[in-house]
Amino acid sequence: MMGSFSVKPVKVGICGLGTVGGGTFNVLKRNAEEIARRAGRGIEVAQIAARRPNPKCETGSTPITADIFDVANNPEIDVVIELIGGYTLAHELVLKAIENGKHVVTANKALIAVHGNEIFAKAREKGVIVAFEAAVAGGIPVIKAIREGLAANRINWLAGIINGTGNFILTEMREKGRAFADVLKEAQALGYAEADPTFDVEGIDAAHKLTILASIAFGIPLQFDKAYTEGITQLTTADVNYAEALGYRIKHLGVARRTDKGIELRVHPTLIPADRLIANVNGVMNAVMVNGDAAGSTLFYGAGAGMEPTASSVVADLVDVVRAMTADPENRVPHLAFQPDSLSDHPILPIEACESAYYLRIQAKDHPGVLAQVATILSERGINIESIMQMEVEEHDGLVPMILVTHRVLESRIIEAITAMEALDDVVGNVVRIRVEQLN
Amino acid sequence: MMGSFSVKPVKVGICGLGTVGGGTFNVLKRNAEEIARRAGRGIEVAQIAARRPNPKCETGSTPITADIFDVANNPEIDVVIELIGGYTLAHELVLKAIENGKHVVTANKALIAVHGNEIFAKAREKGVIVAFEAAVAGGIPVIKAIREGLAANRINWLAGIINGTGNFILTEMREKGRAFADVLKEAQALGYAEADPTFDVEGIDAAHKLTILASIAFGIPLQFDKAYTEGITQLTTADVNYAEALGYRIKHLGVARRTDKGIELRVHPTLIPADRLIANVNGVMNAVMVNGDAAGSTLFYGAGAGMEPTASSVVADLVDVVRAMTADPENRVPHLAFQPDSLSDHPILPIEACESAYYLRIQAKDHPGVLAQVATILSERGINIESIMQMEVEEHDGLVPMILVTHRVLESRIIEAITAMEALDDVVGNVVRIRVEQLN
Known part of the structure; x- marks a missing residue:
């Protein structure tokens, strides 16, 4: 089989041509040569499903359909890239793609956190890969770092600034003494925050990501419903200033910790000593600290969202899929880092026991x-x-x-x-x- | 072939039972279950080559030989772990192991920076993997991050604090106003610096690591002889303080940058704005910033040396090898990130042209x-x-x-x-x- 793939490109279909979909199309096009030099095989966008064009993408002669299921059912397509977001249609799309024997790449944290166990079980049945690096911390390859780079470790805990909107608000509150509501309004105007900011400021988005990180760190099934979530809406500049006076910074953290009794899984505002590197991660940037018994504490920092940072992770996943698609499915990196038959039933602790x-x-x-x-x-x-x-x-x-x-x-x-x-x-x-x- | 490997463990031989070798043995033993749950297959240390026992390792019934070539020639062994260091014997050992069709994991930056092109060519001939995550920045999975996690990017530049001894000295000079020679003496007493500190303080060790990082970032052959190297021995506390007054910190950086004319490859003391995350990496810790056209700037931080942090990367490489050893060799992650026949001849610039x-x-x-x-x-x-x-x-x-x-x-x-x-x-x-x- 040596070298037999260098001729025929892998064909992918992009579902959703919004911010991340557009970024993915553009990165695949702009860096086509660089990517093929790495992957040893070209990656061709064979179809796009989008309800409207993205003015930032010159899709040229790439076939476009309005129906995402055209992509999932397209016999020419090897990999379906799900970038439509949400729980419902994305869920159906991913299951259909898997059923049709296609590999899937997704940036959808909500989908993976809530339906991941079902999706990975189906993917295993069909021998296909579902890759989701872009679902957590945008352009930071932190899924890969934990799942592969720290594979030697018994992971003790991890803590992350994994919502850029929240971190932007807290940074402005500290640096400029502004009130929460005031900064939120600006974040909405800048496009950092949604019109309905609940997912960001109440920690739901962070809890989706934390759920995923905890599963791959500790080898437990995804259990989003057991994550404790507390938002930043009640934080006052008074507390920000008192924390500062005590030598701390307040960050909205997702924390997952392994204890003898169970696993802590919690998102909440947190005081961190000001001299910690993670306390100095500002603006919309993300960072995840991981503490392993061998490596000690490591930190992974970068852009947590945005058109091209997220696309960077989508395309890195594609390159991984291109390499692994011909490998024995049992010998691939497991979806949740641990072999599916050796996941642990160590319980998630209720917040009272944290x-x-x-x-x-x-x-x-x-x-x-x-x-x-x-x-x-x-x-x-x-x-x-x-x-x-x-x-x-x-x-x-x-x-x-x-x-x-x-x-x-x-x-x-x-x-x-x-x-x-x-x-x-x-x-x-x-x-x-x-x-x-x-x-x- | 599905599941057929779950029965038989992979057999590895550890050559060198010093700091990293001892750490590798201990991590493989302590986390055996956790690692097998991830890899889907046990990893068994079948032989150790060491001239003397390591008091920190209980090697029990593991066979020990004084001759590293016993391991390279042992027909039972699948993977040879080279942890003896140096250029000469390690070079022979790795070539012998490859010749015998064995995969190799090494933490030896000097070996890879100086002999890597030859080693990877031989490995390709024989269809084996040579993994070297531990050669750069200890427990930080930065090779994997650049080679795989950022595979979508055209990398513009990278900059790293990749020598813990030097960073410890600079941190002490800044925080305590101490002179270079004074701190060096303490670092030697603490075991952070060698009796002959040339490799660390003159930037040679950092240049080895930078050479490796630049190759995988830009897809160029290893060219250690073209790296520019300037040490920290001439730095005075006066300059440290003036830099501080101007809003900068001085770090001993390895910098690799792609320009139209060629690639800059240089190690030298560097002023960095004090509010950059990397300017706040202190003590013996390491960090590497990577700037890609899609991901933007990312940073990877952690312990750059030490018994178990380095072992963490050695064992992560082992898990990768266990997964990839049965895959089509042409479909594995290329040693230098880019397919060997598509490396670039973009020249390394002389320092005058940087x-x-x-x-x-x-x-x-x-x-x-x-x-x-x-x-x-x-x-x-x-x-x-x-x-x-x-x-x-x-x-x-x-x-x-x-x-x-x-x-x-x-x-x-x-x-x-x-x-x-x-x-x-x-x-x-x-x-x-x-x-x-x-x-x-």
């Missing part, structure tokens, strides 16, 4: 003894205090903000403590609680 | 008009000034340090300018010259 350190902001009346009461509540529950910062009385309300950072403690324990604090006569309103991770 | 911005420190007598003379020298050669910092007269010598940062200019042009400056009556001693890169 552990982290906490930043607490308490608004207290300017009476003596509040600190003592708060300290007693914590010590009675075995919660150690790492640092305390008591501020001056605030003029507008006469209240004293008290900032505490605790040692690591069970979530259920801190919730008890907060409930007790909020019941104190001298504590006003809710206690603000933000998790703290050292990431070293 | 371009960068420059930091210049001029010691001048406290006379009026020196700045005007210096500015004239630059402007006559079309060199624009980005910023100037003129310091107070120094008490101990009555001289005035003048710091300039230029725009980008040809190396040959700046050398002319420096020669002219040094000829001025009011300029004392040599002009200090350090390159500046923006890396954005």
Whole structure:
């Protein structure tokens, strides 16, 4: 068989010619020679399914259909590239492509996080590959890094800034002292945030990506429904500034950690020591830290979204598929990094059973003894205090903000403590609680 | 063939049981189950070649020989892991293993940078794989990232902190104001630097790694002899501090850049804007930035050396070899990322033809008009000034340090300018010259 492929190009069909689809078409066209020099075989876009043309793409004589299923059913096509997004139609399309014996490349995190187990099982049955590097962190090849590059490791934890919109908002809040709602409006105007920003700012998009990362890191099935998700909509510039004064930055992190009892899978605002590399990832950029027992901590940084960064990962997947499509299916990199029959049933922990350190902001009346009461509540529950910062009385309300950072403690324990604090006569309103991770 | 490999483990032989060899043995043993769950096949250390035991390894009943060629000639062994280091014996060992039809995994950057073209040609002849992820940046899977993860890109440039010893020294100089020689002595005591530190501090080790990175990034043969190398031994704390005042950090970088005229391949101290992520990579840690036309700038960070980080990459390579050994050799990832018959002959540029911005420190007598003379020298050669910092007269010598940062200019042009400056009556001693890169 040696060299027999160098003649005939692989034929791919692009479904969806929006931002990522357009980028993929353009990269395949512009870098055709460079890519073929690597892959040892040309990659030809044989069909595009799109409801409307993309003004940024000169598709020339490439056949275009309005029906994505034309591509999935096209007997000439070897690989279907699903870039339409969403759960429903994309799900049908991918299953149809697999049923027709075609390999699939997708950038669809929601689809993989929610329907991945079913999709990979079908793909295995049919002996085809479903590649999804572009589904997490855009142009950063982090799926490959974890699934292959760190294959020697027992992975302990990973933590990622995996939503560019959220990171842009937090960066602006810190650097310019702007309020959340104000920055969100700008992000929408710049096209970084959707008209309905829920997926981004409530952490749902990050939870999709985290679900995928955790599966390939720990060898567990995809379990998006068990991910804990907390957004950044409640964050105030006051907390951003207090965190800064304590030597921390606030980032919206996806965290997955392996413990003896189970796996933590959680997305939430997080204080990180300001001197950590990941604390200095700003604007729309993404980064994922991975801690393995052999490699220690590694970090992978780059553009998390955008036309060509995401296309970079789609096309890298294509090159992988071109190489692996002729290999024994049992000898390919498994979809979820571990052989499908050796996935682990280590449970995902409910958030109450997760552990982290906490930043607490308490608004207290300017009476003596509040600190003592708060300290007693914590010590009675075995919660150690790492640092305390008591501020001056605030003029507008006469209240004293008290900032505490605790040692690591069970979530259920801190919730008890907060409930007790909020019941104190001298504590006003809710206690603000933000998790703290050292990431070293 | 489906599933037929799950029964029989792959047999590997470890040559060299020092730091990396010991780490590799231990990782393979400790994570045997995790690794087999990924690879779909066990990996068994069938033989070790070592002149003495490693107190950190419990080798138990694993057969040990003193002769590395016993491993290369052992008919039971599928993969030879070369971890003895050096150019001579390692070269013979790898060629013998290839001749015997065995796959090879190595952590030996010097061997690959100097003899890689020959080794890969032999490997191709014999249809075997030579894997070398561990040769660059220890536990960071950066070879895989560039060779596969960024396969869609035309790579524009890369820049790396790829020598931990040098970075440790520069970090200490900046953070603690210590002198080079002083920190070097400590690094030697800590075991970060060799008794003869030439390879590390003169940039030879970094040039080996850069040579490898440039080949896989640009698809050119390995050309270590054409790499430009400048060490950090001449760096003073004065320059570290002036750089800081200008908003820069000094790092010992390996830089490879594609230009129309050829490829720049250079290792030297470099000023980087302090807010770049790579400027904040401290201590013995490594990081490589890669800029591709589609992905934009990405960064890969982690431990660049050490027992288990390096072993992490050796074992990841093993898992790759286990998967690819049964594949059509023509369909594997090419050794140098590009198909061997489509490597480019784009030349490596001599340093005089390379371009960068420059930091210049001029010691001048406290006379009026020196700045005007210096500015004239630059402007006559079309060199624009980005910023100037003129310091107070120094008490101990009555001289005035003048710091300039230029725009980008040809190396040959700046050398002319420096020669002219040094000829001025009011300029004392040599002009200090350090390159500046923006890396954005």
